Amino acid sequence: MRKRLIVSAAGALSLFLAVPASASDFQPGAAGVGDSYYPTYGNGGYRVSHYDIRLKYQPATDELEGTTTLLATATQDLSRFNLDFALNVSEVRVNGRPATFATSGEQELQITPARPLAKGSQATVVVRYKGVPSTVKKYGFTAWLRTPDGAVAAGEPESAWWWFPSNDHPSDKATFDVSVQVPDGNQVISNGILTGTSSQAGWTRYSWRENKPQATYLATLAVGKFDISTDTTPSGLPVYNAYSKDLGDNADAARASVERTGELVDWLSGIFGDYPFSSVGGYVPNVPTGFALETQTRVFYSPRQFAKGANTSVVVHELAHQWYGDSVSLSRWSDIWLNEGFARYAQFLWSEHENEGTAQELADYVYASHPADDPFWSVKPGDPGPDDQFAGAVYDRGAVAIQALRNAVGDEKFFRILKGWPSERRYGNATIPEFQAYAEKVSGQKLGGLFDTWLFTAAKPAVGPVPAGAPAAASLAPAAADRRDEQPPAEPKSWKKIQEANPPQGVRH
Numbered sequence: 001m002r003k004r005l006i007v008s009a010a011g012a013l014s015l016f017l018a019v020p021a022s023a024s025d026f027q028p029g030a031a032g033v034g035d036s037y038y039p040t041y042g043n044g045g046y047r048v049s050h051y052d053i054r055l056k057y058q059p060a061t062d063e064l065e066g067t068t069t070l071l072a073t074a075t076q077d078l079s080r081f082n083l084d085f086a087l088n089v090s091e092v093r094v095n096g097r098p099a100t101f102a103t104s105g106e107q108e109l110q111i112t113p114a115r116p117l118a119k120g121s122q123a124t125v126v127v128r129y130k131g132v133p134s135t136v137k138k139y140g141f142t143a144w145l146r147t148p149d150g151a152v153a154a155g156e157p158e159s160a161w162w163w164f165p166s167n168d169h170p171s172d173k174a175t176f177d178v179s180v181q182v183p184d185g186n187q188v189i190s191n192g193i194l195t196g197t198s199s200q201a202g203w204t205r206y207s208w209r210e211n212k213p214q215a216t217y218l219a220t221l222a223v224g225k226f227d228i229s230t231d232t233t234p235s236g237l238p239v240y241n242a243y244s245k246d247l248g249d250n251a252d253a254a255r256a257s258v259e260r261t262g263e264l265v266d267w268l269s270g271i272f273g274d275y276p277f278s279s280v281g282g283y284v285p286n287v288p289t290g291f292a293l294e295t296q297t298r299v300f301y302s303p304r305q306f307a308k309g310a311n312t313s314v315v316v317h318e319l320a321h322q323w324y325g326d327s328v329s330l331s332r333w334s335d336i337w338l339n340e341g342f343a344r345y346a347q348f349l350w351s352e353h354e355n356e357g358t359a360q361e362l363a364d365y366v367y368a369s370h371p372a373d374d375p376f377w378s379v380k381p382g383d384p385g386p387d388d389q390f391a392g393a394v395y396d397r398g399a400v401a402i403q404a405l406r407n408a409v410g411d412e413k414f415f416r417i418l419k420g421w422p423s424e425r426r427y428g429n430a431t432i433p434e435f436q437a438y439a440e441k442v443s444g445q446k447l448g449g450l451f452d453t454w455l456f457t458a459a460k461p462a463v464g465p466v467p468a469g470a471p472a473a474a475s476l477a478p479a480a481a482d483r484r485d486e487q488p489p490a491e492p493k494s495w496k497k498i499q500e501a502n503p504p505q506g507v508r509h
């Protein structure tokens with residue numbers, strides 16, 4: 001007894017002696033990744049390379065339970081770190097040892113490992129949890145959408161919190177395995193390739209794999225009863241599309257749009273270069289929402305987007321994001337123009353291809369149809385602020401900015417930039433200044449003035465996106481300029497279909 005006491009005292013002493021050299025180096029990781037728009041989103045102190053998400057879901061009751069395993073690497077000496085998550089956690093293990101955990105804020109899960117994590121070391125983090133995601137509100141909402149026969153996780157920037165714990169910011173991308181058990185007769189849709197299904201005792205497990213880096217908000221999950229269509233594109237890429245069995249009058253228009261995915265991804269490959277992922281497709285669950293989301297390889301569409309008939313423009317928009325947004329992702333949410341400006345511009349190019357209005361005509365139309373005092377011009381597409389992140393101006397003025405770039409550098413260099421950038425930054429992250437530097441390198445032109453005017457000024461540019469050699473509006477006599485304003489160009493034929501790709505304003509998703 002006495003001997004043991006002496007030994008443990010000696011142990012405590014040596015621990016004490018070791019402490020001063022290192023204790024101050026082991027600090028808690030930050031509760032946010034440092035994004036000015038969403039200060040608590042993502043976390044500091046580590047990066048995730050892989051998520052293994054293993055779930056069981058009961059559509060009748062919306063009960064979800066599961067275990068997610070993260071492979072992480074510490075980027076600082078960590079005494080504690082956070083994940084972003086909303087469901088109830090029952091157990092956390094770090095490198096096999098039970099860890100203590102607590103919740104804080106809206107979606108912070110604080111984890112204190114039994115042994116601190118040294119900078120550069122790898123950690124396996126296992127989180128067990130369960131909940132009824134549709135009932136869990138964060139910031140007053142849930143991104144978990146229930147359908148008559150199941151549920152869907154799709155939302156931007158938030159959707160992960162309701163089904164897997166994560167470092168929830170696009171600057172930390174990882175590969176994903178998603179394996180979900182559901183009652184027989186239901187299907188599970190997720191990203192990438194369906195690697196297998198197995199049935200046992202009334203339950204079927206679907207296993208999906210996305211083998212290329214994926215941002216957490218681009219991970220998606222749908223459970224329900226779907227009609228599945230599989231195919232390969234003309235260039236040999238596997239296509240997997242799914243349609244809820246109860247889409248009613250919208251079913252055929254949805255198919256007439258989404259079944260063209262293979263054709264459209266091949267057409268976009270001609271503009272943006274090789275498609276970056278190993279599968280492609282979309283799914284249309286029976287949700288009441290009105291938006292689509294470029295969930296990686298497997299686009300989420302709302303049936304309402306096909307209520308006025310087929311819309312290939314929406315499909316083009318979401319597929320364009322596979323290059324601009326998914327393969328090349330945002331480093332920070334303020335750079336949303338790198339996603340939405342280019343996806344909208346792809347719709348302009350599709351309109352041009354379909355003889356429903358050229359990109360120039362569409363850009364002229366946007367410029368002319370918003371007078372200088374329209375609040376439209378007060379949104380800076382290059383830094384719109386979190387409340388206007390998905391404002392129409394980010395899309396439309398954002399695309400006009402790209403037409404202005406095209407006019408400034410000429411078609412040959414412009415299309416080299418459009419195709420070169422996704423290859424230069426493939427599977428990575430980027431900022432608008434980095435894109436500008438790339439465009440300057442390819443074009444050999446200084447573009448600071450153009451970017452300032454179109455992306456970073458809260459006012460209508462004095463001159464529209466005029467093609468080289470055309471008279472600029474500002475050079476016309478004031479009376480002539482007024483007349484020009486009185487007679488805006490006619491609405492291009494493609495305009496309404498293009499706008500149907502917009503998220504509903506004022507609806508947070």
Ligand SMILES: [Zn+2]
Binds near residue numbers: 340
């Ligand atoms: Zn978009």
